Amino acid sequence: MSPPVAPPGWSRWLVPPAALSVHLSIGQAYAWSVFKPPLESALGLSGTQSALPFQLGIVMLGLSAAFGGTLVERNGPRWAMTVALICFSSGFLLSALGAATEQYWLIVLGYGFVGGIGLGIGYISPVSTLIKWFPDRPGMATGIAIMGFGGGALIASPWSAQMLESFGSDSSGIALAFLVHGLSYAVFMLLGVLLVRVPRSEKPVESAPSAFDGPQVSARNAVRTPQFWCLWIVLCMNVTAGIGILEKAAPMITDFFKETSTPVSVSAAAGFVALLSAANMAGRIGWSSTSDLIGRKNIYRVYLGVGAVMYGLIALFGDSSKPLFILCALVILSFYGGGFATIPAYLKDLFGAYQVGAIHGRLLTAWSTAGVLGPLIVNWIADRQEDAGKSGADLYGLSFMIMIGLLAVGFVANELVRPVSARHHIPAPREAADVTARQQSESA
Amino acid sequence: MSQPDSSQSPPDRRPLIALAWVWVGAPLAYGLYELVQKATQLFTK
Numbered sequence A: 001m002s003p004p005v006a007p008p009g010w011s012r013w014l015v016p017p018a019a020l021s022v023h024l025s026i027g028q029a030y031a032w033s034v035f036k037p038p039l040e041s042a043l044g045l046s047g048t049q050s051a052l053p054f055q056l057g058i059v060m061l062g063l064s065a066a067f068g069g070t071l072v073e074r075n076g077p078r079w080a081m082t083v084a085l086i087c088f089s090s091g092f093l094l095s096a097l098g099a100a101t102e103q104y105w106l107i108v109l110g111y112g113f114v115g116g117i118g119l120g121i122g123y124i125s126p127v128s129t130l131i132k133w134f135p136d137r138p139g140m141a142t143g144i145a146i147m148g149f150g151g152g153a154l155i156a157s158p159w160s161a162q163m164l165e166s167f168g169s170d171s172s173g174i175a176l177a178f179l180v181h182g183l184s185y186a187v188f189m190l191l192g193v194l195l196v197r198v199p200r201s202e203k204p205v206e207s208a209p210s211a212f213d214g215p216q217v218s219a220r221n222a223v224r225t226p227q228f229w230c231l232w233i234v235l236c237m238n239v240t241a242g243i244g245i246l247e248k249a250a251p252m253i254t255d256f257f258k259e260t261s262t263p264v265s266v267s268a269a270a271g272f273v274a275l276l277s278a279a280n281m282a283g284r285i286g287w288s289s290t291s292d293l294i295g296r297k298n299i300y301r302v303y304l305g306v307g308a309v310m311y312g313l314i315a316l317f318g319d320s321s322k323p324l325f326i327l328c329a330l331v332i333l334s335f336y337g338g339g340f341a342t343i344p345a346y347l348k349d350l351f352g353a354y355q356v357g358a359i360h361g362r363l364l365t366a367w368s369t370a371g372v373l374g375p376l377i378v379n380w381i382a383d384r385q386e387d388a389g390k391s392g393a394d395l396y397g398l399s400f401m402i403m404i405g406l407l408a409v410g411f412v413a414n415e416l417v418r419p420v421s422a423r424h425h426i427p428a429p430r431e432a433a434d435v436t437a438r439q440q441s442e443s444a
Numbered sequence B: 001m002s003q004p005d006s007s008q009s010p011p012d013r014r015p016l017i018a019l020a021w022v023w024v025g026a027p028l029a030y031g032l033y034e035l036v037q038k039a040t041q042l043f044t045k
Helices: A012-043 A047-075 A077-100 A104-124 A127-133 A138-167 A171-195 A226-246 A249-256 A266-294 A296-320 A322-351 A356-363 A365-387 A397-415 A429-433 A435-443 B014-039
Strands: none
Touching (some): A012 A104, A047 A104, A077 A104, A138 B014, A296 A397, A365 A397
């Protein structure tokens, strides 16, 4: 499939909603927990078993983004969005069949394996195209799309819960809910497939610079540069620090204020988790857009440096002031989201727009690593501290110190980022890079 | 083969832009509304 070239007069403001339709859909993955209790009671599963489809989905997200990135660059965003639509929706349909026949392995295969491929390809599908349409504001453009991934769970979580309430939480109710999800997301994502276009020329906006200005590096060469691995560490450390809070947010705020005069109720803790989601989403669009003004290196200095200070404040004074605890946690989560959303623009600055989507896909392995590392650190340490007879805020003090250390490592890695050596640049960037321009000349 | 009329202006995309943003904005607004409802529990309960 050749990339769909925009007709004359096509507005670049049609591309962000196309990207959002995909990201808002695949962001449903973070609302998987809604299905866990009904699946456990309907199919007699343990908590670990019911988490399998989500875990496999996230593993497949990382793998398909890493290995499918070059295909996405070669075949264009419409192909990628179509693949994402087919995989994500058929993952739900297979899961519906699995629930209806009470064959749990089909749910793992469908939602986790097939749907997970949709997650990975869908996640990177609009990145390169948005950067080419918005060379003047790449941070804002990719921030809008990646904000959608955060927003997907906000929509899916209440929607799925209401659906299970209406259809019932037995296996046939779950099957029907999966079926409706699969069909609805297919229709919703179709907007992205139909609307997405690559720009006719490398300068879609006359007054803006071209996305292909400056050095261009292929995905194959990018992974051989120290810059790629520095950014890998930066992303991994930033995400680990965010997950450290996000993973245990509700028990954490309850534990912190358990022995104080203002304990936190279960519903208030749920409110805290919701507020963190809002900060995560706002950070994606807000901080990423700010990076267009102050530069990518500077914004990561803020994420990592100020993030470490926030962790330090929580560790030292968090249990004495609820507003301070909440404020610091919100700032950390906004940096977590910002870190995700700003990384494509950082990659574009260093490696050019030529294969930025494929490079971004490879970098997402840092996310998969952090997804294991963050919860492991916080949960393992909290369990050990509890075994040692500690309680309240003392359960988390050591974890927070480790997070500060990890953020410091990320800060140093960011400082080490320098422009990519000329030996990694592709020889004739413009001819090789401008796929759309080449296509135009071929079809003329 | 007939050549495209260069004097013809491209179609007005504004209705399509509005439709596309409503398409993604409406569910997002629903999600945000539900989020705000939940988040207020932190301060009220």
